[in-house]
Amino acid sequence: MHDVTKVRTAAEVLVDQLIRHGVRHVFCVPGESYLAVLDAFHDRDIAITVCRQEGGAAMMAEAVGKATGQPGVCFVTRGPGATNASPGIHIARHDSTPMIMFAGQVARDVKERDALQEIDIRAAFGGIAKWATEIDNPARVPEIVSRAFYTATAGRPGPVVIGLPEDMLRDDVVVADAPRWRPFETSPGAAEMHELEALLRRATRPIVIVGGTRWSVEARDAMRRFAERFALPVATSYRRLTLFDPLHPCYAGDLGIGPNPKLVTRIKEADLVLVVGGRLGELASQGFTLFDIPGPRMNVVHVHPSAEEFGRLYSPALAIHASPLPFAAAAQTMQPPDPIAWRKRTEEAHADYLAWTDTPTEQPGGVNLGAVMVWLRENLPQDAILCNGAGNYAAWIHRFYRFRQFATHIAPTSASMGYGMPSAVAMQRLHPGRTVISLNGDGDFLMNGQEFATAVQYELPIIVIVCDNGIYGTIRMHQEREYPGRISATTLRNPDFAAYARAFGGFGVTVERTQDFADAFQAAANSGKPAIMHLKIDPEAITPTTTLNKIREHARAALVG
Numbered sequence: 001m002h003d004v005t006k007v008r009t010a011a012e013v014l015v016d017q018l019i020r021h022g023v024r025h026v027f028c029v030p031g032e033s034y035l036a037v038l039d040a041f042h043d044r045d046i047a048i049t050v051c052r053q054e055g056g057a058a059m060m061a062e063a064v065g066k067a068t069g070q071p072g073v074c075f076v077t078r079g080p081g082a083t084n085a086s087p088g089i090h091i092a093r094h095d096s097t098p099m100i101m102f103a104g105q106v107a108r109d110v111k112e113r114d115a116l117q118e119i120d121i122r123a124a125f126g127g128i129a130k131w132a133t134e135i136d137n138p139a140r141v142p143e144i145v146s147r148a149f150y151t152a153t154a155g156r157p158g159p160v161v162i163g164l165p166e167d168m169l170r171d172d173v174v175v176a177d178a179p180r181w182r183p184f185e186t187s188p189g190a191a192e193m194h195e196l197e198a199l200l201r202r203a204t205r206p207i208v209i210v211g212g213t214r215w216s217v218e219a220r221d222a223m224r225r226f227a228e229r230f231a232l233p234v235a236t237s238y239r240r241l242t243l244f245d246p247l248h249p250c251y252a253g254d255l256g257i258g259p260n261p262k263l264v265t266r267i268k269e270a271d272l273v274l275v276v277g278g279r280l281g282e283l284a285s286q287g288f289t290l291f292d293i294p295g296p297r298m299n300v301v302h303v304h305p306s307a308e309e310f311g312r313l314y315s316p317a318l319a320i321h322a323s324p325l326p327f328a329a330a331a332q333t334m335q336p337p338d339p340i341a342w343r344k345r346t347e348e349a350h351a352d353y354l355a356w357t358d359t360p361t362e363q364p365g366g367v368n369l370g371a372v373m374v375w376l377r378e379n380l381p382q383d384a385i386l387c388n389g390a391g392n393y394a395a396w397i398h399r400f401y402r403f404r405q406f407a408t409h410i411a412p413t414s415a416s417m418g419y420g421m422p423s424a425v426a427m428q429r430l431h432p433g434r435t436v437i438s439l440n441g442d443g444d445f446l447m448n449g450q451e452f453a454t455a456v457q458y459e460l461p462i463i464v465i466v467c468d469n470g471i472y473g474t475i476r477m478h479q480e481r482e483y484p485g486r487i488s489a490t491t492l493r494n495p496d497f498a499a500y501a502r503a504f505g506g507f508g509v510t511v512e513r514t515q516d517f518a519d520a521f522q523a524a525a526n527s528g529k530p531a532i533m534h535l536k537i538d539p540e541a542i543t544p545t546t547t548l549n550k551i552r553e554h555a556r557a558a559l560v561g
């Protein structure tokens, strides 16, 4: 415990709490509202990444939370800083990611006068954060920061936002540090595990869907052993691809945007669906069509660390209130039926996955993103981290890349654009020795492309791939489906992204043909600098399986018919 008689400023107490709770990295855009905290950082052992926009800083903190399971931390200034950061808070809420954002605030004695950049933190963030509060009393800094760590990580994790009045941060205070926070697991009850065992004994077509957060390498290993022992097919939920090894014989595929139709059928035909960790949200549930709400046709066993999730969408046949590790640890000790009725179905599911993902599909245009993903999966080290935001380009990652290790894919389940660049900065700051790839659409990249400057500033050799098809592709696709031929506000006129990289002090290369990708990638890697690979993609290549023209023609035919 800290020397309780020592006088510190509230800002110093705050930074000491972060260190005490294990925070090694923070991300920020500075502001005069929290100069005292910046000063406290000056002589403490914690890495700061100064960013170009608060949206980037917040996404970096969110990415740290996603990758480590411990709250990622960022600091932003009051009003405009806090509101700029809101996309990161929204992602953390949707993606169930532990995160804490500290926002500067006006001095206590001018509050509610609309003082410069004043913002009502509780009102502004109350609806999207798990908890939004402000610290008015410097003696309560240890208490509130400690609670923030528990709240951000407990049950279903999420973001906490804490306002810091400027004058409060400068106050001297004598206060003891809080005990170090540690995350708590929730274990399943013996009765629930018996019931699960019985349900499995009666099942003939079970399938497991793993998702959500609070996983770890150990939890993933335990889950694999359980699946192996029971020969269960395991699908990964949307953007939770790293929860199961895709080359394991139990792997049945990725459930999200553009899934293998055979996997969708397999889930619809299942008599028991065991959901571990996830919530089967809109994208994983194929627009809420896979399971009837509130009463699914099959038995759904829902395992989740937050009791609040049970029955929110689907009435479960059995609810198991547990976090992934204790559940998987208990599940692997259960007795599998003998013989296992579904063993052959599991083998078929894995064969279907391999067939669906093995070979790139034919595509119009010079660069085939499927072939690029296959090259990356064959050439990147297994611990390489891929980061991306939202756009149709991501469909090729989901289908053709293979994430062999835990937490090697950092991407928002909330499908928020602009995430690929900042999250890659965060990952390379955490893991200086690992290969970090940032994948972006052309629209996507320029939402937070300014953080390429941060990569240059910290000499992070991230390889940024920009898939330039000259359109907001996802929206154009929906536009052609719903309003065929009536293009409106979905066309982009783009800069030369390779020149953009060079202007920032990075390495830039343009790729117009699939066969040039490998050499260009090597040149980017050999440069040792942050690099942008500008891939020219034919806009017609809108998904791995169809073209814009086909979508338009199909929609027109449907209108006429």
Ligand SMILES: Cc1ncc(C[n+]2csc(CCOP(=O)(O)OP(=O)(O)O)c2C)c(N)n1
Residues within 6 Å of the ligand: 390, 391, 392, 393, 394, 415, 416, 417, 418, 440, 441, 442, 443, 444, 445, 467, 469, 471, 472, 473, 474, 475
């Ligand atoms: C922050 C944010 N704004 C808008 C959207 C809506 N949206 C989803 S995908 C998309 C277009 C993505 O375009 P691009 O990055 O060029 O990728 P492409 O689909 O062309 O591959 C848009 C605008 C979103 N998901 N997130």
Ligand SMILES: [Mg+2]
Residues within 6 Å of the ligand: 391, 441, 442, 443, 467, 468, 469, 470, 471, 472, 473
């Ligand atoms: Mg695009």
